[in-house]
Every structure is written in structure tokens, then in C-alpha cells.
Amino acid sequence: MLPVLTEHELFERLRKRAQSFEKARDAVKKIKEMVLSSGDDALIRLTSELDGVTLNKNTMRFPAKGIEESEKSISPSLKKAMDLAFERIFDFHERIKPQNKLFFDNYGNLMGKIYKPVESVGVYIPGGSAAYPSSVLMNIVPALVAGVKKIVAVTPPKAEPPHPAVLYALKLCNVTELYTVGGAQAIFALAYGTETIPRVDKIVGPGNVYVAEAKREVSGVVGIDGFAGPSEVVVIADSSANPRWVAADLLAQAEHDENATSILLSCDESLIEEVRIALQSFLATLESGKTASSSLSKWGGAIKVKDVYEAIEISNRIAPEHLELMVKNPRTYIGYIKNAGAVFLGPFSAEALGDYILGPSHVLPTSGTSRFSSGLSAENFMKATSLISATPAGFFALSPCAGEIAKAEGLPAHYLSLKIRNGREFAGCEPRH
Template identity: 50%
Template sequence: MPVFLSTDDSDFEARFAALLAAKREDSVDVDDIVAGIIADVRTRGDAAVLELTKRFDRLALTAEAMRFSAAEIEAECAKVSPEDRAALELAAERIRAYHARQRPEDAMWEEPTGARLGWRWTPVTAAGLYVPGGLASYPSSVLMNAIPAQVAGVERLVICCPTPDGVVNPLVLLAAKISGVTEVYRIGGAQAIAALAYGTDTIAPVDKITGPGNAFVAAAKRRVFGRVGIDMIAGPSEILVIADRDNNPDWIALDLLSQAEHDESAQSILVTDDAGFGQAVVQAVEKRLETLERRAIAAPSWRDNGAVIVVRDLAEAARISNRVAPEHLELCVADPEGLSQQITHAGAIFLGQYTPEAIGDYIGGPNHVLPTARSARFSSGLSVLDFMKRTTLAQMTPAALRAIGPAAVRLATSESLQAHGLSVQARLDRLND
């Protein structure tokens, strides 16, 4: 049974704080191993990658065979059913349409002094997308990472997806193709991250690496951060559902389970203003768990990390949610739009009872790569901006320099940076001649 709290309980604050502080992630420390792998790939390049792929993925490759050929990609894509293909294409189209609206605007304006100021956005030149192999090899994640990069205008997009024992997921290759990615390598783990960051004879280095991965991949991304850009380090998935009594308990139960089935470390929280509805959802979850295919994962997740929190009113529900800062937030209430105005921290909000979170995972349009582990307090889901950067622009005229230059000279002097001051003063001296 998950914890069942009420904000009326005298020990609520302590128990809620414990829930917030609970560290769900099993933090295997692989940092030393990963440091060794990165050093090895930097030194020996392809040879190291091939050896490590043989060791970890039980797959003997040559440098030439690391990359899927165009024919191999075509052959794999042909295995996908027309129905799956159509679903992927619809998802891609919707994700592309949503992200196209995120393209940022350049700006340039002139001040009364004649000075011109502004900024300009440009895409990253090359981006690498990591796609896990095996069970967690999700074609939807390929779309969610590759399409924003493509919309941003990234010239070169590379995918690394390990194929343990040689097993390939045709849907991943089809998702890559639909996203316009033709450079796909069957390598994974820390060795793939190292190859993307530093390059090998076969794999040219990239500027930015995104995508989920296991502990080795996460540690490697953290280590190469600075050499290349990375997206967030994702933790276990989580959902918080705010629901009043006018909901179908079974729908809410399925929404909670759709996070719980990801991972034993995932967390599902229901916040409701009706204790009886909370009990009904708990029963509905138990009922669904009897037959759910992934109950061996979902049951311990719900039991160990799940929670039902009964609140006095929906305003309190919003405050509770803001302290959790959930990755996914469903507002299954009469006025979801109104309640959403009270939400200050959440990765994604799903409004109303006809918007199960799974819609956002696949087909809604917004990105499903979202901040976990309370990091919605300070970070956002993946977007087009993650594949672009902004260059600021400034152009002084003689009049502008005369107007503001003296203040720069004074501040430079106060910071004992004489050359800074002289670089302005020398120009002012000429202008004042």
C-alpha cells in the first residue's frame, strides 16, 4: 500500500517532508569505471569503442560496421507494420508542429544615442542523440529528441543506439528516418558518449548530446559536460494527479500506473480533496495491478513510492504540487485552466480528464523529455532552444560612446582593469580631439 496522508494529520508536515526527501534512485557509483572508459576512447578511439562493445553488448563489430548502412536501415524499416508506421508519422507531424512554434525571434533595436543592440539565435552545428537499447529502446524518444534538433536547424544529427547481442528495434530506425537522421551507430554506454564528445576516426565529434540512458550513460554525460553541451540528467519518472470526486477512479488509477510501470523507482502521487475518492482510486489500482503486464514493476513502484494526499481544497492541492514540482501534472478538476494558474513548478501540465499523461508521451505535441526529481523548480523540458544558442550584438556610434563610455572607464578603474578603461578612453580621446 502506498502512503495515505491528509493535510489534517498532525504529523502531515513531517511525513510529507520525508516523501519529498526520499531518494528513489539507486545510485550505483560507476564514475570511476566511466572515467576509465572515456580516457580509453580518447586515447584509442575506434579500437576502444569496438572492444567495449564486444565486452558490454556481446557484439563483434568492425569500424565500418558500427554505422548502419542505408540498406540496413531500409530493410529494418520495412519490417514495421503500416499501422505502427502511421502512428509514428502522426506523432512526428504533431511534435514538429508544436516545436516549430518554439523557434525564437532575433532582435535588433536602436537607442536614441544611435547605439544598436540585439541578439541573434543560431543552431548548434552537430548534435548526438543517445537512444538506450534493449527494453527501454523507445522510438517515441527518438522523435522527441531528434525533431526539436531538426526544427532548430541542426545540420548534422547522429544517433547512437546499442544493439545488445545484435538485436535491433526496427521502430527506432524508422523513427530516426522519419526525423531525418541518417547517421546511426550501433554502439552504446559510456563509450558512445565518449565517441560523440571527443570523436574517433569513424565518428566525428558533436557539440551537444541529449537523450536518456542508464547509470553509465548518465555519468559519462556529466563528465563530458563542458566539452559538449548536454541536456538534463534524467531521474526516474514521476506523476502527480490532482483530481476531485467527479472523476472515474479507474482512469486515474491507470494514469498513476502509467508512471509506475516505467520503473520500480518511478513515483505516482494522487492529491484529492475527497478521501473517499482517494480510497476508490487505491482500490482501482489494486484491481488493475492484478492483470497488468508490467505488474512486477508497477506494483513495487506504487507500494514503495506511491502516495495519496487528501487536502482541504484545491488551492492547497496546488501548493502541495508546487512543493513536489512534478515532472508530469494532471489537473482532473472542473476548472483545470483556472487551477493551472496556481501552479508555479511543473514539467508539463495535462488539463482535464480527457488528457491522460500518455497522450503527452506520444502524440500530444509537447516534448516528453521533462525535468525529474524536483528539478522543475529550475529547469524545463527539452525544446528547440536546447539546440540553439544566442549571440548578443552591440554597436556603438561615436555619440553613443561619448554618452556611456565615461561610465565604463570609471567602472573599469574601480575594478583595477586598466586596459579595459584605456580601450574606451583611447577612442574617447580621439572623438574629443
């Protein structure tokens, strides 16, 4: 159950949680060596050991027909929900997609940035415990908006075929290349390529600690979106909050993984107690109660704070994946929030609504990485090229100053490249306007 902690105790917990993730690194490095040296054979061996499923080179790729026909195996109501989610996510990412920016300076030089999609992307669809059709949409729709042409998906195998809703989500995204390989081994296969799984330019997608560590390991060999590991939520609640709603939201993240963390910060001691009571009663009724209870007691915590400002200051230091502000006038605090993957304001902004249907991707930075990275969007699937088209006027005005800097850097060929166009030595930096 959710323990009441001091601030010091909470940060100790978070430190130990991060340390426990580091332990996965050794296992992940061994998996990397195996995949690099034995390709498909390593994938088959690891899948048998870690997922208990026997694969062979012919069964590793899931038949495209299964994706094509997935619609038949889901209810009309689920189909409607997923169609709506697809539309809303597409619309959100279309609206915030980076736009080419070009301008002329006062010499008539044309400059700016033009965006192009990366060519191929590998998407990790988590699936050890739960099935994640929502993650298919949250990963792939921004890539479609960016214009990525080749998208390959991987997901852990089970005794039975992938969940029909996962397959339908792939169908909605027009992705037909799915490999039933999961965990760190799938990430290394996508980064280096095997006989069956193609190498891609960028790997995205959330997963457990093994998946997240493997992505960290291949970063630089391929592009990655960021560190989207076990789920996290910080809820800041004041006396206006409904304790049962707060409890449900803490559980909604705790149920993802024993390594998830759910944290409550409140200035109201009695609210903390009511939330703990509500948690207890919900836990007894949830199928995921065992996982949630384990993550709450191991990595979660409630802290009594002085006021909302102190709570935000603590949350900024945690830099959580999700931050919920269940307080009066939540919008007045937006300017104080420095680090969070996504912020949910007010009692009806349930994090679970964001997980499925609002629009922003639920693939968000975890483990404090929201200090320097952001949630997945079309931008992650694009790269910008700077565009420069200088005019003669621009060249003759600015080259003497560039030449000065080239001399200071001791790079004579740079100086030459400028001087040769000028026809003579420069007299020094005097930009002409």
C-alpha cells in the same frame, strides 16, 4: 501497491530515491575512466558485460540501409501514426522557436541577440527495456527545427536489430548515423569521442539513472539538455476525477522503470481508495505489471490533502517531471504552479497523449530539476550571440559613464580604449540625450 503516506513519509521516500541515484555515480565514474583510457575496446567490453551483446568495431555502427528500408517492417497504421507525430511535433517547435531580436536604442545603436544552431548533436535513444521510437522524434525534431546539421544517435544493442519503428523515426528525421551502444558508455563516447563514435558539441536525450548521471558528469565538456532520468508523475485529483483514469495515468509512468515514481494527491479519501483498487486490478493484467508494481510500492505514494492549493504547494516542492490536474476548473490553478516539466489540465489531457503526439517534447526534467530547467525544445539546440553596433552618437553619449565604471574597477586599459576614441579625458558621467 501504492501506499498511503503522510507528507513527511513521501518526502523521505523522494530523498531516499535521490540518494539511490547517487549510488550510480561510482559505477558511472568507472565507466568514464574505461572509455577515456580504452575507447572502442571499453565500449565493446562494457556492452558485453552490461547488455550481453558482442560488438566489434565493424558492427558498432548500424547500417544506414537498415534505416533507409525500415518502412517495410512497420505496419501502415504505425507509419501513419508516426508521420502524424512527426508533423505535430515539428509544428509545435516551429511555433515556439526563439526568434532573433534586434532593436535601435535612442542613440541609434543597434543591439540584440541572434540565434544559431549548435553544429553537432548526439541523441541518446533509451532502450534497455522498452523501445522508444517516440523519444527519437521528441529529441531530434526540435534539433531539426533549430537547424542542427550533424545528428548522431546511440541506443543500447539487443540480440536483434533496433526496433523497426525506432529506425523509421530516424528515417523521418533524416538521421543515418546510429551506433548500437547504450548506457553511460555511450554518453562518454559522444562527449570525448572514440575511434568509431564521433565527439559532438551537445548531448541530449532521456535514459535511466546511469545515462542521466553520465550526462551530468560530462556537462561542461559538452552541452547537455538537462537531467531527464526515470519518469515521474504527480496527479492532483478531486472528487470529479475518474479513479480508473487516475490509476491508469499513475501506471503509465510507473511502468517505465523500477525507479519511476507516481504520486497521487487528493482531498478525497474515498477517491484514493478507489484508485488503489483500480491499480490492483490493472496491475494483474499488464505485461509491465512487475516493474510498475515495484516502482509504485518503492517510490510512489498517495497523500490526503486539505484542498487543491495544498496539493499544488506539495507538488511545487516535489518539482515533478509531469503534473496532472484532474480537478474541476483546472485552468484556474495555472498561476499557482511553480515547478513542473509539463502540466496536463483536465481529464482528457492524458500524459500518454503528450508522450506521443500532442507536440511538446516528452524529454523533461526529472528529480526536482524542473525547479531550474525546462523540457527539450529548439532553444536547447541553439545558442544566442549578442550583437552590438554602436553609432558615434551612442559612443560619445555613453563612453564617459563607461569610463567611470572602468576607473572604479581599476582597469586602465578599459579606460584607455574608451578615452582614445574620445580624444581626451572624460569629465565624468553625464550622458547626453
